[in-house]
Amino acid sequence: xxxxxxxxxxxxALRSLPTPRAPRSLLPRVLAAVAAEASRPWYAxxxxxxxxxxxxxxxxxxxxxxxxxxxxxxxxxxxxxxFATSMSLPVSSYLAGTVRSLDAVWDASRIVWRVVGxxxxxxxxxxxxxxxACVAFGTALDRVVALGGASES
Amino acid sequence: MSDAEDFxxxxxxxxxxxxxxxxxxxxRPADAEDVAQTVFLRAFRHHASxxxxxxxxxxxxxxxxxxxxxxxxxxxxxxxxxSEIGSASDTTGAPQSFEETLPAPTxxxxxxxxxxxxxxxxxxxxxxxxxxxxxxxxxxFEQQSYQEIASTLRISVGKVKTDIHRGREALRNHMTGxxxxxxxxx
Numbered sequence: 001x002x003x004x005x006x007x008x009x010x011x012x013a014l015r016s017l018p019t020p021r022a023p024r025s026l027l028p029r030v031l032a033a034v035a036a037e038a039s040r041p042w043y044a045x046x047x048x049x050x051x052x053x054x055x056x057x058x059x060x061x062x063x064x065x066x067x068x069x070x071x072x073x074x075x076x077x078x079x080x081x082x083f084a085t086s087m088s089l090p091v092s093s094y095l096a097g098t099v100r101s102l103d104a105v106w107d108a109s110r111i112v113w114r115v116v117g118x119x120x121x122x123x124x125x126x127x128x129x130x131x132x133a134c135v136a137f138g139t140a141l142d143r144v145v146a147l148g149g150a151s152e153s
Numbered sequence: 154m155s156d157a158e159d160f161x162x163x164x165x166x167x168x169x170x171x172x173x174x175x176x177x178x179x180x181r182p183a184d185a186e187d188v189a190q191t192v193f194l195r196a197f198r199h200h201a202s203x204x205x206x207x208x209x210x211x212x213x214x215x216x217x218x219x220x221x222x223x224x225x226x227x228x229x230x231x232x233x234x235x236s237e238i239g240s241a242s243d244t245t246g247a248p249q250s251f252e253e254t255l256p257a258p259t260x261x262x263x264x265x266x267x268x269x270x271x272x273x274x275x276x277x278x279x280x281x282x283x284x285x286x287x288x289x290x291x292x293x294f295e296q297q298s299y300q301e302i303a304s305t306l307r308i309s310v311g312k313v314k315t316d317i318h319r320g321r322e323a324l325r326n327h328m329t330g331x332x333x334x335x336x337x338x339x
Contacts, residue, residue, distance in 0.1 A: 010321045013328075014278075014293045017271050022172035026186055030164050030193040037194060049198055145207060 070113065073106050160200055164193050167210060171217050177290045178221035180279040188224060192217045218295065222305065225283055277327040285320035288313050 042050055047058070077099040084095050171192050175185035195216055196203055203209045278286060288306065291297045299317075303310045 006318075006321050006325065010324060011293055013274060013324075017274060019169050020173045020176055020275060022168040022189065023182070023186060026168055026172060026189055027161070027164055029186070029190050030168075031161065033190055033194050034160065034197045037197065142202065142206070 070106060070109050074103050077102055156200075159204060160197060163196070163200070163204065163209075167213055168193070170210060171213050174214055174217040174294070175221050177278060177294060178218065178287055179224060180281070180283070180286055184224065188217060188220045191220055214295075218291075222287070225287065274324070274328065277324050280327070281320050281323055285316050285323065288317045289320040289324075292317055 037045070042054070047055065050058070081096055081099045168189065172185055172189045175188040175192075176182060179185050179188065192213055196209075196213060199212075203212060206212075278290070281289065288302050291302045291305065292299070297305070299310050299313050303313045306313070
């Protein structure tokens with residue numbers, strides 16, 4: 001059979017099929033899952049479903065913790081090492097090695113930040129502007145579609 | 154109408170379409186029901202924007218398709234292997250469960266013979282191996298082009314065409330064996 005004929009025949013046969021019906025168990029399952037989701041507190045759900053202001057707060061807090069760790073981390077590590085040494089704790093040599101490794105990582109991070117940081121502000125600003133534009137465009141499009149649907153009905 | 158009743162009406166209105174999309178892509182009713190549940194759970198999170206939105210059916214279909222493809226991705230290595238081998242045993246597929254031998258629900262107002270033929274064709278689609286069934290369903294039911302299917306499945310256009318052609322051949326052979334009339338021809 002010519003492939004074109006086969007494609008046409010298959011297409012006609014498949015398009016003529018009725019839509020399979022969903023099983024009766026689907027609706028109760030969905031409603032049960034939705035009820036379980038709705039009963040969970042907002043902080044137990046996925047981060048993207050959090051209220052916007054809590055997303056911003058948690059995001060800002062995370063960034064603050066990371067930046068703070070980068071800047072005060074070495075001082076804290078040195079203080080810990082000094083404390084361990086003064087106490088003659090048996091783990092001080094292991095701790096010294098760990099602190100040196102962390103120090104190297106923090107120094108590298110700060111160097112990277114010094115190089116990339118200034119540019120990141122502009123990138124962040126650009127992303128913020130584009131996100132706001134997308135939200136505005138999406139909202140306007142939603143309203144246009146809704147108005148179009150309402151006028152047709 | 155309360156929000157809960159509103160959402161229930163939303164599910165009732167679209168559950169057949171979502172389930173059909175998942176069933177035809179996955180070929181297994183249990184998996185299709187799981188995916189359909191996940192689709193509506195996501196729809197619930199966006200219900201405020203989806204309710205009354207004419208784009209809702211398209212959104213549901215897209216989410217269902219993506220979830221099905223993610224579900225099948227775990228079998229991607231097996232999928233590519235069988236697609237490359239392309240043996241004659243492709244049409245046999247995995248062993249069937251009893252549930253898969255049951256005919257799909259059909260529209261009550263169709264003649265009985267047409268219902269049987271439709272049920273047999275649906276069962277034949279589900280029996281196809283994944284690497285033939287998925288491109289076939291995306292082409293004929295989702296109206297995607299060969300290029301779009303290749304991009305979605307991350308395989309070559311040539312492989313898409315080969316797999317779809319083999320799927321059509323398998324359906325035709327099955328239907329011929331069932332004495333099924335495809336487009337008026339036997």
